[in-house]
Amino acid sequence: GHRAGSLHVFPDTTPDQVVLAYGRHLCGVHTRNDPRELARLKIDRASLTYPLDGICPSATTIGQAAKAEQDKEIAAMEADSQAMCDATPRHRPRTRPARAIRIKEPQWTDYGVLQTYEGEGEEETGPDIDPGNGLVSSARGILAVMTHPDFDLCVTLETYTRRPPVETKGWDKVVEVGYYSPGGKIVLYDNVGGTELPNLALNGRKGHYRIRVHYAWFPWKGEAEGGQRLLIMAYPGKGDREIVHRNRKMT
Incomplete structure (x- = not known):
């Protein structure tokens, strides 16, 4: 079925618009990033980022930044390994x-x-x-x-x-x-x-x-x-x- 993280699991029969409305509601929560609202809903904002990535701009931005950071780290490690092999006698x-x-x-x-x-x-x-x-x-x-x-x-x-x-x-x-x-x-x-x-x-x-x-x-x-x-x-x-x-x- 449709799900957003471990937040709320809808049965497969749920109409799409209900699921989308819930996604929009969560997107608003994520975008506002209001500690009181998050506390009231007992939601950890970080746990929303992955399920909302791609459908909520504020989550997508974080997801893209995390991926870019990861790509940069991998590229740096690969360049370092390459430099090492280049340096071997x-x-x-x-x-x-x-x-x-x-x-x-x-x-x-x-x-x-x-x-x-x-x-x-x-x-x-x-x-x-x-x-x-x-x-x-x-x-x-x-x-x-x-x-x-x-x-x-x-x-x-x-x-x-x-x-x-x-x-x-x-x-x-x-x-x-x-x-x-x-x-x-x-x-x-x-x-x-x-x-x-x-x-x-x-x-x-x-x-x-x-x-x-x-x-x-x-x-x-x-x-x-x-x-x-x-x-x-x-x-x-x-x-x-x-x-x-x-x-x-x-x-």
């Missing part, structure tokens, strides 16, 4: 990658996991994805990268034709795992939040890869307080052995 590859992508926009996850699902018709749940190394785990068709869900990610992806030199300087964690790609689509994504990274596979090549994930916390003096840097390298290579090149204990 650029990775200079030691050997020439076949493809390197520094993703300009900050990425985020809903619950800290970025995962590929290349299963061949099996269930898309895969193994228990709590990697002992705290960063990356893999199984056939499933690669999972763990991050902190509350901070933005500044991501660089590099795909090589052969094994690149190991780099640990400037990183908190560097872990390499084997991964078998049944479809040549090594696309990490967060299926809740919708974040999706570009394909890491070498020209859509299927088969065995080694995936090396570099992680560092990036302190920041802005709104964000800090962010996470991720550098993910992929190259064709056999072997499932997990190699922890670096694992500084995070505080």
Whole structure:
């Protein structure tokens, strides 16, 4: 039925003009903003603002101002995250990658996991994805990268034709795992939040890869307080052995 907040619920059969008259009456109450009238009617003016928004100019003005304020805050936070990712150090590859992508926009996850699902018709749940190394785990068709869900990610992806030199300087964690790609689509994504990274596979090549994930916390003096840097390298290579090149204990 028609309702204005939790103020008065009309049955569905109520004629529109009765509901409109009640809305006009409430609009007058809202516009006058007379403490005695509000007290007499036992109405809290703020609770009228939302139900009357769009039909009562004084409420609409407040609603628009609140939305504008909210939009401004969101824009400021996004600009701050962008500035943070712009400020993260650029990775200079030691050997020439076949493809390197520094993703300009900050990425985020809903619950800290970025995962590929290349299963061949099996269930898309895969193994228990709590990697002992705290960063990356893999199984056939499933690669999972763990991050902190509350901070933005500044991501660089590099795909090589052969094994690149190991780099640990400037990183908190560097872990390499084997991964078998049944479809040549090594696309990490967060299926809740919708974040999706570009394909890491070498020209859509299927088969065995080694995936090396570099992680560092990036302190920041802005709104964000800090962010996470991720550098993910992929190259064709056999072997499932997990190699922890670096694992500084995070505080």
